[in-house]
Amino acid sequence: MAKSPIRVAVTGAAGQIAYSLLFRIANGDLLGKDQPIILQLLEITPALQAVTGVVMEIDDCAFPLLAGVVITDDPEVAFKDAEIAILVGARPRSKGMERADLLSANAAIFKVQGAALNKVASRDVKVLVVGNPANTNAYIAMKSAPDLPAENFTAMLRLDHNRALSQLAAKAGVPVASLEKLAVWGNHSPTMYPDYRATTTDGASVKAKINDETWNRETFLPTVGKRGAAIIEARGLSSAASAANAAIDHVRDWVLGTDGGWVSMGVPSDGDHGVPEGIIFGVPVTCAGGKYTRVKGIEMDDFSKERLKITLDELIGERDGVAELLK
Ligand SMILES: NC(=O)c1ccc[n+]([C@@H]2O[C@H](COP(=O)([O-])OP(=O)(O)OC[C@H]3O[C@@H](n4cnc5c(N)ncnc54)[C@H](O)[C@@H]3O)[C@@H](O)[C@H]2O)c1
Numbered sequence: 001m002a003k004s005p006i007r008v009a010v011t012g013a014a015g016q017i018a019y020s021l022l023f024r025i026a027n028g029d030l031l032g033k034d035q036p037i038i039l040q041l042l043e044i045t046p047a048l049q050a051v052t053g054v055v056m057e058i059d060d061c062a063f064p065l066l067a068g069v070v071i072t073d074d075p076e077v078a079f080k081d082a083e084i085a086i087l088v089g090a091r092p093r094s095k096g097m098e099r100a101d102l103l104s105a106n107a108a109i110f111k112v113q114g115a116a117l118n119k120v121a122s123r124d125v126k127v128l129v130v131g132n133p134a135n136t137n138a139y140i141a142m143k144s145a146p147d148l149p150a151e152n153f154t155a156m157l158r159l160d161h162n163r164a165l166s167q168l169a170a171k172a173g174v175p176v177a178s179l180e181k182l183a184v185w186g187n188h189s190p191t192m193y194p195d196y197r198a199t200t201t202d203g204a205s206v207k208a209k210i211n212d213e214t215w216n217r218e219t220f221l222p223t224v225g226k227r228g229a230a231i232i233e234a235r236g237l238s239s240a241a242s243a244a245n246a247a248i249d250h251v252r253d254w255v256l257g258t259d260g261g262w263v264s265m266g267v268p269s270d271g272d273h274g275v276p277e278g279i280i281f282g283v284p285v286t287c288a289g290g291k292y293t294r295v296k297g298i299e300m301d302d303f304s305k306e307r308l309k310i311t312l313d314e315l316i317g318e319r320d321g322v323a324e325l326l327k
């Protein structure tokens, strides 16, 4: 028997990430090739016409799994009965804008969207925040949705995870697909800590194979941490297709499982590693049965503790910076 359609809400639908993401969702890359979906697209009013153009192109693909499309500037329409919500739309940093201004502009957006999810989304909605600052935006949405389980709110660290995998595979001279057990900790910002101490390639230690701590500290960490900025510098625009790909990976794995494999997700802290509860922090997880489970028992050496503290301090600063707005 054919499956009933699942409602997938995407915000920022006229933007460049969405221009890659929507076609892949409609093509079945997100939830499987037998799962019909209804796209519910949110944009700000001036961008609705552009969304109409994107939807004309989606129509022209004649995707067999696409059971409907909703276009709206009202979050309560976009999130109605949504089981998946991918929050991409965010206010970019404009000239002269300080980080604090960016945080407040986005806090206002994610407060409204969290409240709308709280009111109208499926009680099991899986929320992925992509729009920056992703961890703190996810935190704001979660805090604005008190009737939904906090664990439903996640932020995207998967692009950092995939970037790290690709750099490690190249350095170790092994296929990406052979790598397991990578962790990316903390904030989706240059302070994140991609940690390959436990990573294996076909069961053998990647750290032992690379055996170059100077490369780790002076090349690998800054390359992964500053990759977003390097892409903006080279392309003139921020990463879009790779960000969309990471969003697909994140949600697909959360829904369909990782078969024991580790992936990195920004999830509300449970207090592990001294991260205050509720802060949305990148951690390694495994996924099964539509749930993620944090990988526990990872020992932190002195360098890792230092790195965790740097990214945590940044997130605490962001949390404190939006505290007033959440009152
Ligand atoms: N977490 C990550 O790994 C990652 C990676 C790449 C980009 N990003 C972030 O993703 C976001 C989107 O990137 P993009 O390249 O698609 O940007 P973009 O500017 O091309 O598109 C963003 C869209 O969001 C819309 N928007 C703004 N406010 C909105 C609101 N309140 N409701 C609905 N839509 C709204 C805008 O109108 C715009 O069309 C940015 O914040 C970017 O920094 C995150």
Ligand SMILES: O=C(O)C[C@H](O)C(=O)O
Binding pocket: 132, 159, 227, 228, 229, 231, 238, 239
């Ligand atoms: O949009 C950005 O600032 C960069 C983006 O978060 C990225 O990691 O590519």
